[in-house]
Amino acid sequence: MSLPSHLFGPMPSDPAIPATRRSSSAIDPSRVSDLPILRRVIPPLWQAMAASKGFDIRARVQDRTRLLLDCRTCGGVMVTRVFTVVNAKPQCPHCLAARRSAQAEAAGVVFLAPHPERVGYGVFRAPCGHELHRQFELIDRVARGETGLRCGTCLADREAEDARRIGWERIGPDPSARGPAGYRRLYRHTCGHVQSILAANVAWGQCDCAGCGDTWTARPSRIYLFDLRIPAAPGRPSRHWMKLGYSAHPVKRHRHQLGLPPEAAVKILRVVEMPTGHAARRAEEAAHRRLRRAHPEAVVPRVEFGDAINVTREIYHPTILQRLEAEMDRIQRERDDEAAKAISVPASP
Template identity: 65%
Template sequence: MPTLNHTPAFPGPVHAHWRAVAAAKGFDLIARIHDRFHLQLRCRHCSGAFTTKLFTLMRHQPLCPHCLAARRSAVAVAAGVSFLGPDPDRRGYGRFRAPCGHVLTRQFELIDRVAKGQTGLRCETCHAEREASEARRFGWERLGHCPSGQPNYRLYRHHCGHVQRIAQANMLWGQCDCAGCGRGWNAKPSFLYLFRIFLPATTDCPARQYLKLGYSAHPVKRHRHQLGLPRDAQVEVLRVLAMASGHLACRAEQAAHRRLIRAHPEAVVPAAELAGAMNVVREIYRPGLLPVLEAELDRIAAELDAKSGCM
């Protein structure tokens, strides 16, 4: 059986109206190939041959892969990279070689925006190497991205062996005291606290009651001098949980708030309601959430006991 470009020809008829449709769409119909469903076309623009389905030719506009690759190559050059080919695993993505020599996988639409100057393009490998170099200047080793998935944080190991997550911007400027061997707030003992706050009635508002979950090295000082409460406000310390360091307290508090806000959004007090009453307007909850907050602190305490072997 004859072959076309090393492709087996199919011995069926080639109808005249197929050729007419192909010509109207910018192609020459060379032959039927593989089976009764496939055709080989030649692009009249670039003279490149390619395979398409008969259905595609009759119902749609076939795309010449050679012309498409040429257009993508031109866009890639304008974006400052070299087009290597489409990504075999993801539709709409291509593989490109950056000026640094590394291969990037990006959406074609993104490369088009880069070529138009609407956005930039960053090599992850080079960026990670720069972050690792920045960390070494301050005695840290970059281990990778933050396990919690926060995009602006990375995981680092200090020269003392302590591992902690740090905001990448803080590492850039060296604002990264080690919670293991450092002397800053994040290395010193701290506390999680749970306050009940009573705000007396005013001419504009009735009496109000809120719950505040937070962390501080000095919980009493926190509510007396840092919340900005009116003089006649009352604060009841419902619970205090000791933490080994400010770093651990901050991490536990942030994780707790994420869980609480996700599970009980209706219990979060809107910032507008707190305006003028205190200088903290985030992570304040309705009094009905007290059992949930207590259970959250119980869970954190149980985790601390398990880690210290005191179960």
């Protein structure tokens, strides 16, 4: 069996094959005669160990620690260390390359070579002609039909076309996005305003410019911190919670939108003015991510507040009031920093 030599490359590990990583290297049969042969005895124990693992020792080469092996499975030639033959299982790079090629073909791509820098990754050619750098484990799952595979270059092209269709220019991924927010991209509107938007919203045309638009995203908004207290009632204990959120009208929010019982006492602890609804939403979402990560025990579960308030999250126990205040400080500080940057950037002629 003969495979192109570029398929072997440096030997990255294969999660599905327990073997000593980078312990063996493929040899082109036509270049075997170029190897320096050591005229030394090959102990019968080494031959027996190699045979039990599917190989034959042809010679000792290069130095006293290396052996030239023939693979009994594919007939390929390889160089490996004595230690690997005796104490581990040699991994035939020819067989490995053949499996990866077959695996890639089943996944609908072409295996080009192991990644030169990232262990466990390969370089593949997608049907569109673009190169993909993907984990071998992912390609295996694609081949089994467990997941899909998409070309990042083609995806970026589609997103750019979606943006152009509605008057935006795709800049690239939003570097500040994490988790589900990782689907956000940075876009520049025809007015020059740069905004982070979910790519799916751009595809559907469901977005408005926070710089020149006339919807809530472009209008000023506020981030608030509420102290919520609901007295005890028959069959219901008293409740004391904190709520951090955003609204253009915080008072209207707690009086008419939260659905609190009439006896509830609400105190507005803090309000931070924000230039746009878009900026308020982004700052609020980032604050909640930090709070959930740092204080998961302080997040009030939905089952606890039930139908006492018309929200599904963003409610905290008062034990982290100091941290909530710190988040409001951070939001205000970042707002001021952004405003200072905007002033320092000269307007385009």
